[in-house]
Amino acid sequence: MNPHFEISLAGSESSFACAADDTILRAGLRQGLGLAYECNTGACGSCKFDLLEGEVFDLYPEASGLRAKEREKGKRLACQCVPKADCRIKIRTGDLYRSMVRPARFRARLISYRALTPDMGLFSFKSACPAEFAAGQYAMLTPAAGAMTRAYSMSNTENAEGVWEFIIRAVPGGAVSPLFGGLPEGHEVEIDGPFGVAYFRPQIDRPVVGIAGGSGLAPVLSIMHAAGMDESFTRDLHVFYGGRGPADIPDIPGLLGDAAAKVSCHPAVSMPELAQQQGWQGDVGFVHEFLPEKLKQPLADFEYYMAGPPAMIEAVVRMLVVEHKVAMEQIHFDRFF
Numbered sequence: 001m002n003p004h005f006e007i008s009l010a011g012s013e014s015s016f017a018c019a020a021d022d023t024i025l026r027a028g029l030r031q032g033l034g035l036a037y038e039c040n041t042g043a044c045g046s047c048k049f050d051l052l053e054g055e056v057f058d059l060y061p062e063a064s065g066l067r068a069k070e071r072e073k074g075k076r077l078a079c080q081c082v083p084k085a086d087c088r089i090k091i092r093t094g095d096l097y098r099s100m101v102r103p104a105r106f107r108a109r110l111i112s113y114r115a116l117t118p119d120m121g122l123f124s125f126k127s128a129c130p131a132e133f134a135a136g137q138y139a140m141l142t143p144a145a146g147a148m149t150r151a152y153s154m155s156n157t158e159n160a161e162g163v164w165e166f167i168i169r170a171v172p173g174g175a176v177s178p179l180f181g182g183l184p185e186g187h188e189v190e191i192d193g194p195f196g197v198a199y200f201r202p203q204i205d206r207p208v209v210g211i212a213g214g215s216g217l218a219p220v221l222s223i224m225h226a227a228g229m230d231e232s233f234t235r236d237l238h239v240f241y242g243g244r245g246p247a248d249i250p251d252i253p254g255l256l257g258d259a260a261a262k263v264s265c266h267p268a269v270s271m272p273e274l275a276q277q278q279g280w281q282g283d284v285g286f287v288h289e290f291l292p293e294k295l296k297q298p299l300a301d302f303e304y305y306m307a308g309p310p311a312m313i314e315a316v317v318r319m320l321v322v323e324h325k326v327a328m329e330q331i332h333f334d335r336f337f
């Protein structure tokens, strides 16, 4: 059996068992603790902790989520550390981070693939267990034995059949994302999840705006499916989707299926030369610039769910909070590092 180590949290009575091949963050979340995190990828720094006693192995010592000075002071990232001994750590916690569905590791096989744009595809996997997650969450995928693990958001909603859908963009030169395009049907991947706190909150009685750039479309689609198919959710639904050129814009209503009738879609392309070359008749500019014109009521009236490159998320949050006085509690996002 895989050895386990005991991780205790300074300043509380809490402790949990962490397998020698599991990260401290994921092991804690699996056991219902609310350890602070966002990306699970080593980039955001939310999961930093002080190692007070014990020893850990750092899977990714170059991770950008910690500054060199912080490392010198003994700080580490819980999403990138596996224990080599029992440990006592000091880490930020909060109820927000406590998983509604406990993350688990399991295998799933590729059942279908469909190209959406020249560099993005819709991949469907099937697991033996039900697909349990909140709309907008993500999972960690390992495409093959020995390959690295990356975060990908589900684009569908939870289901008893065990179907997990992801929209994956093949990043040129990337270590993992280009591997998915070469997987044969029936191939098994490892899924670990669900994770993420930018999930749909149906109990909040505000119209919903989903904003996505590039591969950030997946969690926004998941939320629109969940809200669109919920007959008790009667508020307006909007999707703002930005790509560089027209070829980057997939058929969003087609992807929304039965939910499309309830969702207003607002695609925009950011590169005028591509818009002109490819005869684009729609909006040209950064997608968030169109919010005031398309939403036609104060932006503070809406609940926002966003995913995409960190620079896009930061620009949108700044605009919403500074210019339009939207409360931070109304904005939920995943930065795709």
Ligand SMILES: Cc1cc2nc3c(=O)[nH]c(=O)nc-3n(C[C@H](O)[C@H](O)[C@H](O)COP(=O)(O)OP(=O)(O)OC[C@H]3O[C@@H](n4cnc5c(N)ncnc54)[C@H](O)[C@@H]3O)c2cc1C
Residues within 6 Å of the ligand: 038, 039, 040, 041, 042, 043, 059, 060, 138, 148, 150, 151, 152, 153, 154, 166, 167, 168, 169, 170, 171, 173, 174, 175, 176, 177, 178, 196, 215, 216, 218, 219, 334, 335, 336, 337
């Ligand atoms: C919460 C979240 C959700 C995401 N959802 C999606 C999605 O739905 N669709 C999609 O296409 N993309 C998504 N991404 C981006 C995705 O996880 C990958 O970053 C992207 O596919 C590029 O991976 P790559 O290996 O091809 O590129 P690479 O450039 O090789 O790696 C990309 C990232 O992986 C991390 N990384 C690099 N080396 C290591 C290492 N040694 N150990 C650990 N981590 C390392 C770094 O943060 C790096 O920026 C998401 C990212 C996050 C954080």
Ligand code: FES
Residues within 6 Å of the ligand: 036, 037, 038, 039, 040, 041, 042, 043, 044, 045, 046, 047, 048, 065, 077, 078, 079, 080
């Ligand atoms: S959750 Fe660990 S760095 Fe983002």
